[in-house]
Amino acid sequence: MSIALRLTLWYAVSTFAVVLVATAALYWSLVKAMYNEDVSDLADNLDYARLLIRSSPESQSALAFRLQSRSAPRSAIYLRLLDSDANPLTESPGMKEELAPPTKEELATLGSIQSNPHRSFSRSGEPLLSLLARVDGEKSPGPPRYLQIAMERGHDEQFLVRYRAHVWFVLGLALVVCAFVGHLIARTGMRPIENIGRAAARIRATTLHERIETRGLPAELSELASAFNDMLDRLDQSFRHISQFSDDVAHELRTPINNLRGEIEVGLSKSRSAEEYRAVLESCQEECGRLSHLVRTLLFLARSDTAGDGLQRQKINVGEELRKIETYYEAAAAEAGIDLEVAAPGSVHADLDRTLFQQAVGNLVANAMTYTPAGGHVRLAAKTCQSGITVSVSDTGCGIAPEHLPRVFERFYRADPARGNSAQNVGLGLAVVKSIAQRHGGHVEIDSKVGRGTEVRLILPVSA
Numbered sequence: 001m002s003i004a005l006r007l008t009l010w011y012a013v014s015t016f017a018v019v020l021v022a023t024a025a026l027y028w029s030l031v032k033a034m035y036n037e038d039v040s041d042l043a044d045n046l047d048y049a050r051l052l053i054r055s056s057p058e059s060q061s062a063l064a065f066r067l068q069s070r071s072a073p074r075s076a077i078y079l080r081l082l083d084s085d086a087n088p089l090t091e092s093p094g095m096k097e098e099l100a101p102p103t104k105e106e107l108a109t110l111g112s113i114q115s116n117p118h119r120s121f122s123r124s125g126e127p128l129l130s131l132l133a134r135v136d137g138e139k140s141p142g143p144p145r146y147l148q149i150a151m152e153r154g155h156d157e158q159f160l161v162r163y164r165a166h167v168w169f170v171l172g173l174a175l176v177v178c179a180f181v182g183h184l185i186a187r188t189g190m191r192p193i194e195n196i197g198r199a200a201a202r203i204r205a206t207t208l209h210e211r212i213e214t215r216g217l218p219a220e221l222s223e224l225a226s227a228f229n230d231m232l233d234r235l236d237q238s239f240r241h242i243s244q245f246s247d248d249v250a251h252e253l254r255t256p257i258n259n260l261r262g263e264i265e266v267g268l269s270k271s272r273s274a275e276e277y278r279a280v281l282e283s284c285q286e287e288c289g290r291l292s293h294l295v296r297t298l299l300f301l302a303r304s305d306t307a308g309d310g311l312q313r314q315k316i317n318v319g320e321e322l323r324k325i326e327t328y329y330e331a332a333a334a335e336a337g338i339d340l341e342v343a344a345p346g347s348v349h350a351d352l353d354r355t356l357f358q359q360a361v362g363n364l365v366a367n368a369m370t371y372t373p374a375g376g377h378v379r380l381a382a383k384t385c386q387s388g389i390t391v392s393v394s395d396t397g398c399g400i401a402p403e404h405l406p407r408v409f410e411r412f413y414r415a416d417p418a419r420g421n422s423a424q425n426v427g428l429g430l431a432v433v434k435s436i437a438q439r440h441g442g443h444v445e446i447d448s449k450v451g452r453g454t455e456v457r458l459i460l461p462v463s464a
C-alpha cells in the first residue's frame with residue numbers, strides 16, 4: 001500500500017472518529033436536555049393541577065379534559081385523580097387506554113413525596129413520561145388523594161429520529177470530505193519525496209555531478225536530500241578515483257608491454273647471433289618480471305579492498321624483524337653509500353602477519369634508499385606506544401614538498417617523477433604500506449621536510 005494511501009486512510013479515519021465522537025456527545029446532550037425539559041414541564045403541570053384541585057375541588061371535572069402542555073404544546077398531558085385505595089376519581093379522556101392506574105402498594109410507598117419520573121409505553125406504543133404525587137399536604141383532613149400525570153413523548157421521539165437521519169447524512173458527507181482532504185494533504189506532503197525520487201532516478205554514472213535541490217524542502221526531507229547529495233559526492237569521488245586508477249593501470253601496463261614489443265621487434269628485424277638473442281631474451285625476461293610484479297601488486301591492493309583482513313597473525317619480535325630487513329638491504333645500502341641502522345629494543349612484540357609486515361617495512365626502506373643520496377642515513381626504529389607499537393623509517397633524503405604530502409599514499413601518485421627510477425617506480429609502494437597498516441587495524445603517518453628528510457611511521461595495534 002502506498003504511503004499516500006496510508007496517510008489518506010489514517011487522516012480520514014482519525015478525523016472521522018473525532019467528528020463521530022463529537023456528534024455522539026452532542027446528540028447525547030440534546031437527548032438529555034429534551035428529557036430534562038419534559039420532566040420539568042411535567043412537574044409544572046403537576047403543580048398547576050394540584051393547585052387547581054386544592055383551591056376548588058369542584059373543578060376536578062375540569063381535569064377530565066385532555067390538557068395540553070404549556071411549554072410543549074404538541075405533547076398531550078393526561079391526568080388522573082385517585083383516592084387512597086387507588087380507585088380513579090376522575091381522569092382525562094383516553095387516559096384509561098394510555099396508562100394503567102398505580103397499585104395500592106405503589107401509593108402506600110409514595111408517602112408524602114412525589115415519585116421519580118417514570119418512563120413507559122402506552123398501550124398504543126407511544127412513549128410516556130409519568131409522575132405520581134399526593135394532592136393534599138400531610139396535615140390536611142380526610143383520606144389522601146393522589147394525582148397521576150403523564151405526558152406523551154412521541155413528538156420528541158419523532159424529532160430525534162429525523163435528527164438522527166440528518167446526523168447520519170452529515171457524517172457520511174464528513175467521511176467523504178475527510179477522505180478527499182486527507183488525499184489532498186497526503187499528495188501535497190508526498191510531492192517533495194516524489195521530486196527527490198525523480199531526481200534520483202535521473203542520476204546515472206555519467207551524470208553523477210547532478211545534485212538534488214534542497215532549497216524549499218521541509219526540514220526532514222532537506223536532511224534526507226543532503227545525505228543523498230553527500231552520498232553522491234562520495235560516489236562521484238570514488239568513480240573519479242576508479243577511472244583515474246584504470247587510466248593509470250593502462251598507462252603503467254602499456255610502458256613495459258611497449259618495451260617488450262620494441263625489444264622483440266628489434267631482435268627479429270635481422271638475423272642475430274646466439275649471444276645477441278640471449279641478451280634480447282634476458283631484457284624481455286626483466287621486463288616480464290616488472291610486469292608481473294606490477295600485476296601482483298595491483299591484485300594485492302584489489303584483494304585488500306574487497307576481502308576481510310585475511311591475515312595470518314603470529315607473535316613476532318619487531319626488533320628482530322627490523323634487523324632481518326636491515327640485513328636484506330645491507331649490501332644495497334653499502335653500494336649506494338647509505339648508512340642503514342636499526343634502533344629497536346628486543347621487548348617490542350606484536351601479533352602481526354610476518355610477510356605483510358616485512359613487505360610494508362621493505363617498501364619504506366626501498367623508498368628511503370631511493371630518495372636518499374650517498375652519504376645519507378636511513379634509520380629503522382620500533383617502540384611501544386599508547387595505541388600499540390610504532391615502527392618508523394626515517395631518512396636524510398630529498399624530502400617531499402608539502403603540496404604532495406597528502407597524496408603520496410594514493411595509488412600511482414609520484415611526488416617527483418624526475419627523481420627515483422621512473423621505469424622501476426610506479427607509485428604503488430606507499431599505497432601498499434597504507435593498505436597493510438589498515439588490514440592490521442592500524443594507520444600510517446608521514447612527516448617530511450624538503451632537503452632535510454622524511455619519516456614514515458606505521459602505528460599498529462599489538463593484537464587483533
Ligand SMILES: Nc1ncnc2c1ncn2[C@@H]1O[C@H](COP(=O)(O)OP(=O)(O)OP(=O)(O)O)[C@@H](O)[C@H]1O
Nearest residue numbers: 367368371408414415416425426427428429430454
Ligand atoms: N622517503 C622518501 N623520500 C622522498 N620522497 C618519497 C619518499 N617516500 C616516498 N616518496 C615520494 O612519494 C611517492 C610515492 O611513493 P611510493 O612508494 O608510493 O611510490 P614509488 O616509490 O614512486 O614507486 P613504487 O614504490 O611503486 O616502486 C614517490 O614517488 C616519491 O616521490
Ligand SMILES: [Mg+2]
Nearest residue numbers: 363367429430
Ligand atoms: Mg616506493
